[in-house]
Amino acid sequence: MRPALTDELIAAGRWMAAQGLLPATSGNLSARVDRAQVVVTTSGGDKGNLQPEDFLVVDIGIDGPPPSRASAETPLHLALYRRRPDIGAILHGHSIASTLTSQLLADGGRIVLSGYELEKAFAGVRTHEAAVEIPVFENSQDMAALAAEVSAGVAGAPALLLAGHGFYVWGESVADARRHVEALEFLLRCELEKARMRR
Amino acid sequence: MRPALTDELIAAGRWMAAQGLLPATSGNLSARVDRAQVVVTTSGGDKGNLQPEDFLVVDIGIDGPPPSRASAETPLHLALYRRRPDIGAILHGHSIASTLTSQLLADGGRIVLSGYELEKAFAGVRTHEAAVEIPVFENSQDMAALAAEVSAGVAGAPALLLAGHGFYVWGESVADARRHVEALEFLLRCELEKARMRR
Amino acid sequence: MRPALTDELIAAGRWMAAQGLLPATSGNLSARVDRAQVVVTTSGGDKGNLQPEDFLVVDIGIDGPPPSRASAETPLHLALYRRRPDIGAILHGHSIASTLTSQLLADGGRIVLSGYELEKAFAGVRTHEAAVEIPVFENSQDMAALAAEVSAGVAGAPALLLAGHGFYVWGESVADARRHVEALEFLLRCELEKARMRR
Amino acid sequence: MRPALTDELIAAGRWMAAQGLLPATSGNLSARVDRAQVVVTTSGGDKGNLQPEDFLVVDIGIDGPPPSRASAETPLHLALYRRRPDIGAILHGHSIASTLTSQLLADGGRIVLSGYELEKAFAGVRTHEAAVEIPVFENSQDMAALAAEVSAGVAGAPALLLAGHGFYVWGESVADARRHVEALEFLLRCELEKARMRR
Numbered sequence: 001m002r003p004a005l006t007d008e009l010i011a012a013g014r015w016m017a018a019q020g021l022l023p024a025t026s027g028n029l030s031a032r033v034d035r036a037q038v039v040v041t042t043s044g045g046d047k048g049n050l051q052p053e054d055f056l057v058v059d060i061g062i063d064g065p066p067p068s069r070a071s072a073e074t075p076l077h078l079a080l081y082r083r084r085p086d087i088g089a090i091l092h093g094h095s096i097a098s099t100l101t102s103q104l105l106a107d108g109g110r111i112v113l114s115g116y117e118l119e120k121a122f123a124g125v126r127t128h129e130a131a132v133e134i135p136v137f138e139n140s141q142d143m144a145a146l147a148a149e150v151s152a153g154v155a156g157a158p159a160l161l162l163a164g165h166g167f168y169v170w171g172e173s174v175a176d177a178r179r180h181v182e183a184l185e186f187l188l189r190c191e192l193e194k195a196r197m198r199r
Numbered sequence: 200m201r202p203a204l205t206d207e208l209i210a211a212g213r214w215m216a217a218q219g220l221l222p223a224t225s226g227n228l229s230a231r232v233d234r235a236q237v238v239v240t241t242s243g244g245d246k247g248n249l250q251p252e253d254f255l256v257v258d259i260g261i262d263g264p265p266p267s268r269a270s271a272e273t274p275l276h277l278a279l280y281r282r283r284p285d286i287g288a289i290l291h292g293h294s295i296a297s298t299l300t301s302q303l304l305a306d307g308g309r310i311v312l313s314g315y316e317l318e319k320a321f322a323g324v325r326t327h328e329a330a331v332e333i334p335v336f337e338n339s340q341d342m343a344a345l346a347a348e349v350s351a352g353v354a355g356a357p358a359l360l361l362a363g364h365g366f367y368v369w370g371e372s373v374a375d376a377r378r379h380v381e382a383l384e385f386l387l388r389c390e391l392e393k394a395r396m397r398r
Numbered sequence: 399m400r401p402a403l404t405d406e407l408i409a410a411g412r413w414m415a416a417q418g419l420l421p422a423t424s425g426n427l428s429a430r431v432d433r434a435q436v437v438v439t440t441s442g443g444d445k446g447n448l449q450p451e452d453f454l455v456v457d458i459g460i461d462g463p464p465p466s467r468a469s470a471e472t473p474l475h476l477a478l479y480r481r482r483p484d485i486g487a488i489l490h491g492h493s494i495a496s497t498l499t500s501q502l503l504a505d506g507g508r509i510v511l512s513g514y515e516l517e518k519a520f521a522g523v524r525t526h527e528a529a530v531e532i533p534v535f536e537n538s539q540d541m542a543a544l545a546a547e548v549s550a551g552v553a554g555a556p557a558l559l560l561a562g563h564g565f566y567v568w569g570e571s572v573a574d575a576r577r578h579v580e581a582l583e584f585l586l587r588c589e590l591e592k593a594r595m596r597r
Numbered sequence: 598m599r600p601a602l603t604d605e606l607i608a609a610g611r612w613m614a615a616q617g618l619l620p621a622t623s624g625n626l627s628a629r630v631d632r633a634q635v636v637v638t639t640s641g642g643d644k645g646n647l648q649p650e651d652f653l654v655v656d657i658g659i660d661g662p663p664p665s666r667a668s669a670e671t672p673l674h675l676a677l678y679r680r681r682p683d684i685g686a687i688l689h690g691h692s693i694a695s696t697l698t699s700q701l702l703a704d705g706g707r708i709v710l711s712g713y714e715l716e717k718a719f720a721g722v723r724t725h726e727a728a729v730e731i732p733v734f735e736n737s738q739d740m741a742a743l744a745a746e747v748s749a750g751v752a753g754a755p756a757l758l759l760a761g762h763g764f765y766v767w768g769e770s771v772a773d774a775r776r777h778v779e780a781l782e783f784l785l786r787c788e789l790e791k792a793r794m795r796r
Contacts, residue, residue, distance in 0.1 A: 024320035024382040094317055096388050103314070104396065115700070117736055117762035118691055121621035127738045128761060139316055141326045164327060165316035183621040189693050192392075193789075197701065197796050199396050223519035223581040293516055295587050302513070303595065338515055340525045363526060364515035391591075398595050422718035422780040492715055494786050501712070502794065537714055539724045562725060563714035590790075597794050 003052075005031050005039060008174040010050045012091060013041075015178065017048025021093035021185070026166070028071040030081075031089040031174055036060055038081055042069045064144070072143060079147035080170065083154065089174040091181050094166035097188040102161035105195055106136035109153075111161070113187050121183035122158045123176060133157060134184070139165040159184050202251075204230050204238060207373040209249045211290060212240075214377065216247025220292035220384070225365070227270040229280075230288040230373055235259055237280055241268045263343070271342060278346035279369065282353065288373040290380050293365035296387040301360035304394055305335035308352075310360070312386050320382035321357045322375060332356060333383070338364040358383050401450075403429050403437060406572035408448045410489060411439075413576065415446025419491035419583070424564070426469040428479075429487040429572055434458055436479055440467045462542070470541060477545035478568065481552065487572040489579050492564035495586040500559035503593055504534035507551075509559070511585050519581035520556045521574060531555060532582070537563040557582050600649075602628050602636060605771040607647045609688060610638075612775065614645025618690035618782070623763070625668040627678075628686040628771055633657055635678055639666045661741070669740060676744035677767065680751065686771040688778050691763035694785040699758035702792055703733035706750075708758070710784045718780035719755045720773060730754060731781070736762040756781050 009029045016022050016029075027047050030040035039055050041047060047054075056070050060081050066074035077090050105111055113132040119125045122132055135153050139162045140146040146162075154160055158180050159169040169184055171177035208228045215221050215228075226246050229239035238254045240246060255269050259280050265273035276289050304310055312331040318324045321331055334352050338361045339345040345361075353359055357379050358368040368383055370376035407427045414420050414427075425445050428438035437453045439445060445452075454468050458479050464472035475488050503509055511530040517523045520530055533551050537560045538544040544560075552558055556578050557567040567582055569575035606626045613619050613626075624644050627637035636652045638644060653667050657678050663671035674687050702708055710729040716722045719729055732750050736759045737743040743759075751757055755777050756766040766781055768774035 023385045024317060024378045026317060026320065096385065096392065099389055100392055115761045118621060118623060121623065128736050139327050164314045179621045186620045186693065190696055193693065193697055196396055197793055222584045223516060223577045225516060225519065295584065298588055299591055338526050363513045395595055421783045422715060422776045424715060424718065494783065497787055498790055537725050562712045594794055
């Protein structure tokens with residue numbers, strides 16, 4: 001594994017923590033090492049201050065309980081890597097905007113972002129007139145079931161939300177995933193603010 | 200007393216102040232030294248920049264006015280340590296979310312947190328389907344009366360709120376208490392935001 | 399003049415700027431040197447990065463236009479020092495909470511803060527049951543008229559607001575004034591949030 | 598070109614990024630070099646960490662597609678420099694307040710700021726009783742059309758908004774433009790908050 005890859009995840013964790021996106025030791029981060037393996041953060045601990053020993057290399061093909069030190073949410077990461085060969089990195093965090101919009105604004109299992117210039121921060125989006133769909137799934141402690149459900153519903157999306165839980169955001173690289181986190185968080189705050197004003 | 204214990208409280212104070220949880224020299228921090236004693240911050244001063252001399256060792260058994268330099272709220276800390284042998288550290292701060300939710304959203308003397316993944320940051324909580332109850336008490340300047348009331352009403356809870364005043368949050372260690380503060384503050388902000396949207 | 403006095407104001411300016419209370423080169427800071435004189439920031443410039451040459455010593459007795467380099471709002475500072483011999487320092491800043499509460503929530507020319515533990519951060523306040531009255535004045539570009547009006551209406555108050563403009567907060571020392579700024583800003587944010595929820 | 602000019606833009610980018618005004622590699626910055634040329638940031642990249650090589654010198658007179666490495670929004674900058682010889686620097690960023698106020702509060706194609714002391718931060722404004730008009734334009738991916746429209750509608754204004762996109766703010770110098778950004782963002786947040794409370 002390239003040391004640069006964990007260095008990028010360590011920096012991403014520091015940045016996410018500074019933005020308040022990894023409260024109370026929540027969240028987990030991963031990146032694809034090669035066709036067969038990913039590196040993923042271990043369970044618990046402060047992801048704002050990750051060390052090289054806070055990562056595990058895991059086989060993408062594992063379709064059952066994760067290795068003992070791995071985050072309980074590892075199966076969700078692996079399912080996404082299997083389903084979407086274009087994904088190179090996944091950043092999972094918790095924010096007030098993603099927690100609330102996923103609980104309150106998911107219409108038909110998705111939040112549609114449209115009319116915002118910042119949509120163009122998502123890879124492949126060329127105009128604010130595009131409709132970027134973010135799928136929203138019910139939260140569950142049954143990781144195998146959740147992984148299967150998520151895997152079936154994320155074709156084409158740059159991110160997903162778990163209701164009352166937080167966001168999973170990905171990209172071809174750690175840098176792309178970071179840019180997507182920043183754009184999604186900005187746009188969900190806009191949506192939450194608009195919902196406030198409608199009520 | 201282990202120097203490490205005051206070091207942990209000094210770091211917790213710096214972190215809480217940076218989060219805006221100790222405005223205007225408010226708040227106080229403590230940790231259990233052994234079965235008979237706790238260390239607690241002295242009255243006044245900026246808890247974001249604590250020094251070793253800003254702590255007092257106090258007998259847990261004292262059931263009356265605190266020593267002269269001790270914070271006026273010391274009896275509340277002591278009552279909690281006596282009532283709950285599992286408590287190793289207590290962090291008391293003020294935040295806009297805890298001030299307002301305690302005044303506006305306490306239903307039957309408590310705020311119930313449910314449906315949030317971040318509840319799992321509280322020790323012993325395994326699912327977002329759990330209902331975490333945070334007791335809310337009327338504020339009072341009569342510390343002896345308040346300590347008695349609080350002592351009778353905190354069995355099992357990870358924190359309490361004083362209406363219009365702020366939060367008391369605890370844990371087995373200073374690290375646990377910090378994680379609980381971060382989770383509680385996040386969840387109270389979610390609750391406040393939901394209340395805004397309902398009205 | 400004690401160099402320590404300008405050092406305290408320089409530190410207060412750095413802190414206020416970091417809190418977003420001195421946007422766009424706004425605000426001004428002063429402290430009483432002795433019975434006859436005060437030191438006050440000069441006009442313009444970034445008060446988050448004050449230098450010793452950014453201060454002027456001005457006679458408290460001047461009851462007309464301020465010296466040429468002095469802030470246009472110097473007459474307001476001087477009127478407060480003349481009216482209230484207990485004032486040792488004045489911090490004037492702009493915040494969204496003080497701008498909006500002064501425009502929207504002033505009832506009978508004042509905002510009354512009550513039921514908050516943090517009221518006790520104001521010198522002389524012993525209980526959350528106290529009613530701390532913050533007078534609110536119409537904004538004006540006529541500094542002489544404004545100074546006269548303000549001078550007549552601030553007996554006993556720890557601060558005043560100018561509608562759509564910002565706050566003037568004082569204390570016996572720079573440290574007291576800082577603590578009062580922090581408490582006032584916190585409490586005005588609470589009041590603004592409550593007003594949001596009522597509407 | 599004076600190196601000082603890019604240094605000022607680098608510092609402005611660092612400051613804007615720290616304020617959250619350049620999310621997800623958005624935004625672009627420019628300054629007038631002389632009567633014929635401007636310096637402008639290249640496309641993409643994190644404008645919070647600009648390097649000297651992240652700038653291009655471009656002829657103000659170019660009235661077509663920008664040079665290949667230049668930001669796609671360069672034509673908008675150039676149109677403003679041509680239309681307004683008083684403009685020495687332009688800062689373009691995205692914020693939640695400018696995104697939402699431009700979508701929700703533009704009345705007759707403009708937002709009028711009045712009754713705020715902080716209006717005086719805009720060059721030439723002497724009183725809070727002034728009405729500062731900020732023109733708001735529909736967003737477009739057709740830069741040539743947008744540049745023409747904007748050019749026809751910004752006489753006298755210190756800034757413009759693009760609906761759902763963000764702000765363009767200018768001044769005679771980089772320092773003036775920064776002060777204008779800070780004042781505009783503050784005042785748009787006030788307007789957004791007032792709109793919330795009205796609904």
